Amino acid sequence: MSRVFNFSAGPAMVPQAVIERAQQEMLDWNGSGMSVMEMSHRGKEYMSIAAQAEADLREVMAIPENYKVLFLQGGASSQFSMIPMNLLRGGNKADYILTGSWGKKAIAEAKRYCEVNVAADASAESGKFTFAPGQSALNLSADAAYVHYTPNETIEGVEFPYLPEVGDKPLIADMSSTILSRPMDVSKFGMIYAGAQKNIGPAGLTVVIVREDLIGEVVDGTPTMFNYATHAKADSMYNTPPTYSWYLAGLVFDWLKQQGGLAKMAETNERKAGKLYGAIDGSDFYANPVAVECRSWMNVPFTLADAELDSIFLAEAKEQGLVTLKGHRSVGGMRASIYNAMPEEGVDALVAFMADFEKRKG
Numbered sequence: 001m002s003r004v005f006n007f008s009a010g011p012a013m014v015p016q017a018v019i020e021r022a023q024q025e026m027l028d029w030n031g032s033g034m035s036v037m038e039m040s041h042r043g044k045e046y047m048s049i050a051a052q053a054e055a056d057l058r059e060v061m062a063i064p065e066n067y068k069v070l071f072l073q074g075g076a077s078s079q080f081s082m083i084p085m086n087l088l089r090g091g092n093k094a095d096y097i098l099t100g101s102w103g104k105k106a107i108a109e110a111k112r113y114c115e116v117n118v119a120a121d122a123s124a125e126s127g128k129f130t131f132a133p134g135q136s137a138l139n140l141s142a143d144a145a146y147v148h149y150t151p152n153e154t155i156e157g158v159e160f161p162y163l164p165e166v167g168d169k170p171l172i173a174d175m176s177s178t179i180l181s182r183p184m185d186v187s188k189f190g191m192i193y194a195g196a197q198k199n200i201g202p203a204g205l206t207v208v209i210v211r212e213d214l215i216g217e218v219v220d221g222t223p224t225m226f227n228y229a230t231h232a233k234a235d236s237m238y239n240t241p242p243t244y245s246w247y248l249a250g251l252v253f254d255w256l257k258q259q260g261g262l263a264k265m266a267e268t269n270e271r272k273a274g275k276l277y278g279a280i281d282g283s284d285f286y287a288n289p290v291a292v293e294c295r296s297w298m299n300v301p302f303t304l305a306d307a308e309l310d311s312i313f314l315a316e317a318k319e320q321g322l323v324t325l326k327g328h329r330s331v332g333g334m335r336a337s338i339y340n341a342m343p344e345e346g347v348d349a350l351v352a353f354m355a356d357f358e359k360r361k362g
């Protein structure tokens, strides 16, 4: 058996120690005589697994008491609708800061429920997303119910180098590809959400961290399942939750604690990203179009000087056990996603391969 370094943007790598533990517990979880996936979500055993996962996430992210943590389904994409349904709270306008492809989708959904003020569109001049507008470029409206942004745009590899200042408006963040990559002050946000399949665990789970006082008033006609209050009241057990994904996410949270928490993750992630950008910037053969201060620690897109070499690069990388490096079709070239679970040796191997490839083909 040989495991590859998988640079996929998502579903992405899960720490090997977590998969091994899941394997050990697969047939008989803790003397229960059954696999976690066979357990009733209302049974004592599963309830303890779910509660421990939430407690560990709260500890790792230092989530304040007045925030609810919801374990939902439907992906980050469902949140694009649930956010206006739940957070307009009688208002009819919301601010969106647009820095990439996911933000665009969030805006399209919000427009079904309210007037959207695009507080800044980073693609306005060039047609491309290569930077995050600074605070002074944000055109926030006085009557917005909330401000939404995407701290890390997964496809373009653009990450905000600062936390937008939005006054007394709730700040809503799609953290799908950056949650848990570094410490952050949860109290600065009205709500944080993330699909699990990037930096948390397996697909099928969506984590929502929402300030309690924002929950309760929904747009007329909102289905029960799309109301945060439904899930907050029932500890995410109103209906059957994605039990196995929730369990596995719990193993990842526990792994993060053992690694030294998010401060340690930040250190490693900054170093990993630094090595890769260093390799790109140090060559005339590779390029990354993103403004240096807005470069993502998690998703690193890069192009080769000659696009004709793309398929050869991908095939040779695969032979070296470096897989899923093809860039998103909208951007082209390559993209290396290097979430928490990507070992530093994976980045080292990629950097070495890139140098060797350039020497031979550049």
Ligand SMILES: *Cc1c(COP(=O)(O)O)cnc(C)c1O
Binding pocket: 010, 074, 075, 076, 077, 078, 102, 150, 152, 153, 154, 174, 175, 176, 177, 195, 196, 198
């Ligand atoms: C992947 C991703 C999404 C979509 O997530 P799904 O769980 O597939 O709906 C949304 N936003 C960002 C920033 C992402 O990276």
